[in-house]
Amino acid sequence: MGSDATGANTHLNPAVEILLKFVNEDLLAGSQEKVAPDTALFDEGRIDSLKILRLIAFLEVRSGQKIPDELIVMDRFRTIETIAKNFPER
Amino acid sequence: MNILNSRASTLPHPDFYISDDGLLSLGAAETTLIHALDSKFREMALAAGAEERQFPTVIAEEILDRSEYFQSFPQFASAVDSPSKKGKYFLSPAVCYHCYQLLKNSVLAGGTLLSCQGRCFRAESADDSHLWEFTMREIVFLGDEGFVRTQCDAWKQKIALWAAQLGLTANLAPAKDPFFVAETRGKKLLQQIKELKFELTAPGLLGRDVPVASFNLHERFFTSRFEVTLADGEPAYSGCAAFGIERWCMALIAQHGVNEALRRVEESDDLR
Numbered sequence A: 001m002g003s004d005a006t007g008a009n010t011h012l013n014p015a016v017e018i019l020l021k022f023v024n025e026d027l028l029a030g031s032q033e034k035v036a037p038d039t040a041l042f043d044e045g046r047i048d049s050l051k052i053l054r055l056i057a058f059l060e061v062r063s064g065q066k067i068p069d070e071l072i073v074m075d076r077f078r079t080i081e082t083i084a085k086n087f088p089e090r
Numbered sequence B: 001m002n003i004l005n006s007r008a009s010t011l012p013h014p015d016f017y018i019s020d021d022g023l024l025s026l027g028a029a030e031t032t033l034i035h036a037l038d039s040k041f042r043e044m045a046l047a048a049g050a051e052e053r054q055f056p057t058v059i060a061e062e063i064l065d066r067s068e069y070f071q072s073f074p075q076f077a078s079a080v081d082s083p084s085k086k087g088k089y090f091l092s093p094a095v096c097y098h099c100y101q102l103l104k105n106s107v108l109a110g111g112t113l114l115s116c117q118g119r120c121f122r123a124e125s126a127d128d129s130h131l132w133e134f135t136m137r138e139i140v141f142l143g144d145e146g147f148v149r150t151q152c153d154a155w156k157q158k159i160a161l162w163a164a165q166l167g168l169t170a171n172l173a174p175a176k177d178p179f180f181v182a183e184t185r186g187k188k189l190l191q192q193i194k195e196l197k198f199e200l201t202a203p204g205l206l207g208r209d210v211p212v213a214s215f216n217l218h219e220r221f222f223t224s225r226f227e228v229t230l231a232d233g234e235p236a237y238s239g240c241a242a243f244g245i246e247r248w249c250m251a252l253i254a255q256h257g258v259n260e261a262l263r264r265v266e267e268s269d270d271l272r
Helices: A013-029 A047-061 A079-088 B030-049 B061-064 B096-102 B145-167 B187-195 B221-226 B245-256 B258-267
Strands: B016-018 B025-026 B051-053 B056-061 B087-092 B112-121 B133-143 B172-173 B199-202 B211-217 B237-244
Touching: A079 B061, B025 B030, B030 B051, B030 B112, B030 B133, B030 B145, B030 B245, B030 B258, B051 B096, B051 B145, B051 B211, B056 B061, B061 B087, B061 B096, B061 B237, B087 B112, B087 B237, B096 B112, B096 B221, B112 B145, B133 B145, B133 B245, B145 B199, B145 B237, B199 B237, B199 B245, B211 B221, B211 B245, B221 B237, B237 B245, B245 B258
Parallel strands: B051 B112
Antiparallel strands: B016 B025, B056 B087, B112 B133, B133 B237, B172 B199, B199 B211, B211 B237
16 A cells, blocks of 8 residues: 555645545544545445535535536546546646 | 237347237247256356255235335336235246345355246336346345455356357446435445446347346345344345346347357357
């Protein structure tokens, strides 16, 4: 892994860092387990049907664009790194 | 002789008779092809270690209710009366529901494969790809998450390879409609992103792509409702591969004609 699971790695791409902070400190707040930039985000049931909507809302605010449902697929959402690459900040 | 059908003339194959209610009858060669196709799927299932089971064509309302079938697909259910008039029954919409009932309240010793074939009924609007009554062969896999995912992936690859061996032009892709109807946008998107259902589609008799096989990951949906657990007490995972035998038959006939289709199926290797 390129970083630890706390998001404290100082070499992270800023977009990855912001997303990592949102996921670990907001989406997964209260959960013992934290994710790393390359963690398979949808394994282990860690993202439920409410969390996916909050994640999409977060990305839409950052990108300033609505994300069509057809773009919400595993190839674009596999990890935090994948998401940051596919949904850049405006 | 066209005994059932008012619609045979709309299909470009003379020995497929489909009634307005989606009831199919077949000619002799087509019937032979149906049997040959199911034999191949059965051989593949048994070679993979599946235990074959046979279940009734009707299914108790309680089993469908526990599977949340009426919440997902209320419009497809066909009720039937039982002789005693005591129990409430429906024509089975899929054969795998019987497997979860079979394993209800059980602890799995390890990865488990079951195979079953049966007549299934879905009261959809009838056309060449949506029959009210059809034949489905299923392979159901239960175990831990890794076992179920590995089986599902293996069956995807095996069946796509077999379709290629038959010379059937087909496409394997995530399905657009989910296995369970998601009542919220969040659930729908979660199913979509997790790619819980893949379909192998092929052009049917009218040239439209129709799913001939589906490969489904149920996560713990059925096992939590039927209390099927692993040795550690946690619900098992489940998944299934399902083959619509009449759709395979129609797709092969559309692409090769019935005699050539039968030759290809009978001469194809068993994929193990």
